[in-house]
Amino acid sequence: MDILNNPYRGAGLDNPDLAGIPYPSTDAETPLALIARCPEARETPLVTHELFGTRAWIKDESGRMGLGSFKALGAAYVIAHLARETGATPMTGALRGRTFVTSSAGNHGLSVAAGARVFGARGVIYLSHEVPEGFARRLEAEGAEVVREGRDYAASMEAAQRAARENDWTLLLDTSWGGYTELPHRLMEGYLVMAAEAARQIPEPPTHILLQAGVGGLAGALAAYFRKVWGDDPRIVVVEPDRAPALHHSIREGRSVLTEGATSDMGRLDCKEPSLIALKGLARDADAFALISEEEAFAVLEPLEAIGLPTSTSGGAGLAALAQLEPGPDARVLAILSEGPA
Numbered sequence: 001m002d003i004l005n006n007p008y009r010g011a012g013l014d015n016p017d018l019a020g021i022p023y024p025s026t027d028a029e030t031p032l033a034l035i036a037r038c039p040e041a042r043e044t045p046l047v048t049h050e051l052f053g054t055r056a057w058i059k060d061e062s063g064r065m066g067l068g069s070f071k072a073l074g075a076a077y078v079i080a081h082l083a084r085e086t087g088a089t090p091m092t093g094a095l096r097g098r099t100f101v102t103s104s105a106g107n108h109g110l111s112v113a114a115g116a117r118v119f120g121a122r123g124v125i126y127l128s129h130e131v132p133e134g135f136a137r138r139l140e141a142e143g144a145e146v147v148r149e150g151r152d153y154a155a156s157m158e159a160a161q162r163a164a165r166e167n168d169w170t171l172l173l174d175t176s177w178g179g180y181t182e183l184p185h186r187l188m189e190g191y192l193v194m195a196a197e198a199a200r201q202i203p204e205p206p207t208h209i210l211l212q213a214g215v216g217g218l219a220g221a222l223a224a225y226f227r228k229v230w231g232d233d234p235r236i237v238v239v240e241p242d243r244a245p246a247l248h249h250s251i252r253e254g255r256s257v258l259t260e261g262a263t264s265d266m267g268r269l270d271c272k273e274p275s276l277i278a279l280k281g282l283a284r285d286a287d288a289f290a291l292i293s294e295e296e297a298f299a300v301l302e303p304l305e306a307i308g309l310p311t312s313t314s315g316g317a318g319l320a321a322l323a324q325l326e327p328g329p330d331a332r333v334l335a336i337l338s339e340g341p342a
Contacts, residue, residue, distance in 0.1 A: 001324040002291040003237075004248055006283065010232070013283035015255050017276065020178065022185055024224040024281040028192035031077055034084065035193050040065040044194070046201035049307050052323045056333045057206065059198045060309060062340035067114060069268075069315070069339035070194055070218060071107035075100075075172055077190030078183055079115030096120035099169040103156040104139075105131060106268040106314070107339060108174045113144035124163065128156040130263070152263070154272065175215040175275040185277055188221040195225040198334065206334040208327055209236045210318035211286075214271035216247050216278025218338065223285035234334070235287045239321040241266040242291040246274040247282060251289055266297055268314040268339065296320050304337070315339035 035041045045060050065072040079100065080091070088094035099122040102112045109125040116123035123144040127136055128151060136146045149159040157173065164171035176184035209226055211219035219238045226234060240248055243261035250257050256279055264270040282289075297313035300320040304311055313320075318335040327333065 001293070001296060001321060002242065002248075004252055004289045006251055006286050006288055008251065008283040009287055010284065013251075013254065013280065017178065017256050018280045021176070021276045021280050022181055023284070024220045024277055025185060025189040025192065026225050026228045027189060028196040028225060031073070031190045031193050032196060034080055035073065035077060035190070038065065038080070043197050046198055047309070051303065051307075051319065052326060053329060054322060054327055054331050054333055055329070056319070056322060056335055057202050058309060058319070058335050058337050059194060060337045061194065062311065062315070062337060067107065067110050069107035070191060070336070071111045071174075072114070073190040073193050074174060074187040074217070075102070075108060075111035076115035076118070078172060078186045079112070079119055079121065081186060083119040091119060093120035098122070099124060099167070100172045101160050101164050101167075101169040102126070102172045103153065103160040105153045105270065106135070109135075109139050109144070110142060112172055113139050113142035117143040124169065126150070126156040126160040126163070128152050153270070174217050175271075175273075176277045178276065181277060184217070184275060188217050188277060191218055191221040192225050194336070195222045199226070199229045202334060204332065205230045206234050206332045208325075208331055208333045209234045210239055210321050210333060210335040211236065212239045212269055212314065212317035212336065212338060213247055213278070214240075214244070214269040215273070215275040216282060217275055218336065219247075219286070220275070220278030220281040222336070224281050227285050236285060237288045237290050237321060237325070238282055238286045239290050239292060239317050241269050241297070241317070242293050244270045244272055245291050246271055247279060248289040248291055250274050250279055251283060265294055266314045266317055268312075269317060290321050292317060292320050292324070296324060299323065309337055310341045311337050312339055312341055
């Protein structure tokens with residue numbers, strides 16, 4: 001594991017690319033109130049286990065709203081927020097005639113598909129040819145239209161952006177850049193439901209918080225909220241695949257960078273460029289950025305399954321870093337099991 005201590009901690013990263021980019025929201029009350037109106041909304045558990053010689057509290061998102069990951073709190077929350085703004089009663093059907101388009105390598109597409117279906121809209125999900133067919137079938141079961149285009153995620157994202165422009169559809173991605181921040185900022189705000197639950201459930205403040213990252217939406221949102229709740233004390237470590245070091249290398253270089261690397265089995269984290277909202281927040285809020293190998297990611301799966309927490313290499317990435325960090329018996333670690341088995 002390669003760990004980079006963050007030289008910008010507290011002050012943030014002063015870079016022209018981040019001018020005008022908002023920091024992540026810390027308003028958990030708005031998404032908590034809206035999500036509570038969903039009949040599938042139930043608090044996910046925070047479970048305690050001794051792992052790798054350390055006491056760990058694990059927020060288990062594998063059952064979130066029947067979609068199998070924390071992503072259920074993101075795009076579906078954005079769509080629900082837009083439906084509420086119409087003033088329609090009931091909200092089901094409020095967005096009839098509207099189309100949401102996105103690209104996905106995993107659970108974000110399910111959140112878009114479910115949100116669109118519930119509120120009467122159409123969901124169009126672009127998948128690269130490397131995404132398994134089983135995932136395409138899950139999207140279709142949620143009522144989405146699936147379009148295959150591109151060799152990898154970046155190519156499918158370009159296709160989704162093009163479709164949005166050509167058809168006047170609403171582009172709903174889980175990343176952000178200059179000029180595209182409003183919906184991603186709202187999407188990250190939805191993740192604060194998970195953060196607020198964890199802060200309420202945990203019996204004492206953690207000494208360490210491990211947050212896996214792809215473009216950084218989960219990590220950026222939760223780090224901002226946990227700093228609001230617990231201040232500077234917890235050591236927050238962001239964990240990425242060493243084949244997709246988007247945030248790690250951006251912090252190292254002092255600017256947003258496009259990285260390269262082989263395809264990672266940590267597919268939901270295999271993102272080569274950071275979300276600028278996440279980068280801005282994490283430059284201020286994270287203490288360190290860690291890169292884990294494929295072998296380290298796989299090594300944690302059997303111990304997690306043995307304690308009743310089966311997951312994927314993406315879902316267990318934070319806990320894979322715990323195995324390498326070995327913070328000791330006096331540490332109190334908070335980590336996110338972000339999804340169920342692949």
